[in-house]
Amino acid sequence: MTSAISISNLSKNYGKLQVIDNLSLEVPLGSVCGFLGPNGAGKSTTIKILVGLSNPTSGSANINGVPVTKTGLHRRHLGYVAQDPRFYGWMTGREVLEYAASYHSNVPKSRIDNLLERVGIADAANRRCSNYSGGMRQRLGIAQALVSKPAVVILDEPVSAMDPVGRAEILELMRDLRGETTVFYSTHILEDVERLSDYVAILNRGKLVKTAPTKQLLGSYSKGALKVVLRGANNVITNSLKQIPGINNVTIAEQHGDVWTYNVQASEEWVMQIQRLITRFAAEQNLTLIRNEPLEMSLEKIFLQLIEA
């Protein structure tokens, strides 16, 4: 088995409205997978089906090889954090975790201490969680999801209630979980996905528009753009660079003394040849070629292209 989450031809209708449309998706074991899509794309609906809070109209899904069913057997393999997690307000954070642990065998007390520390709420562990802020509830939710050391953790917009510091801490925690569990999370913050996720899955109007390893997706959209950094450059060199056959456009991205960074645009099919010509050009002009590589597009730009297509 190589998939932690396997979704097959999943559809969901609310009356006449089809919100998930024949979705199939494999989330590789051990990966951190960002689940993206504009508002209303169907991310939360998919997540609710995966955790057993909603039934699909048709199709199926497996978590860690166990079919998602009403009986909820798959939940043994699953930790889940809702978009705005809520707890019994009269319980302290520690009691919430102890209560969650009581549903599983052999959760040592040290694990609860460790989780409280790990999500950054150890200081508030003995306070009633009715007094917790949205960000603190989110952290407690993550700790609760991890109590049973699940094979898969699903988080619905885990950093939406966080301030920038808290967001960075939670991202660090999610990064830390790599190798320990599979993380599948929905978000609108594409910059985080770009930094954190090995995989992305993009949903639009209930349909999967793209799933790929993040690096592969970013690499595949360079579309003939190159980043070239030359030491010893000047305006004359810039003009000569523009004359290289096959180069359509050259813009100066940065300039520090005689180290100039260029964005070079060529036809996609000529990129490798252009890279070779630039290497030769630098040698002929006695320049130091510091960089000569495809310019990756940001995930945000790729996302917008895919969604608007």
Ligand SMILES: Nc1ncnc2c1ncn2[C@@H]1O[C@H](COP(=O)(O)OP(=O)(O)OP(=O)(O)O)[C@@H](O)[C@H]1O
């Ligand atoms: N219980 C429901 N009854 C009817 N329609 C619903 C219900 N729940 C969700 N929807 C609709 O399903 C669609 C998908 O909603 P969903 O919450 O899954 O999107 P999302 O991608 O999570 O959006 P967001 O990023 O805004 O959280 C929306 O059109 C929403 O209005």
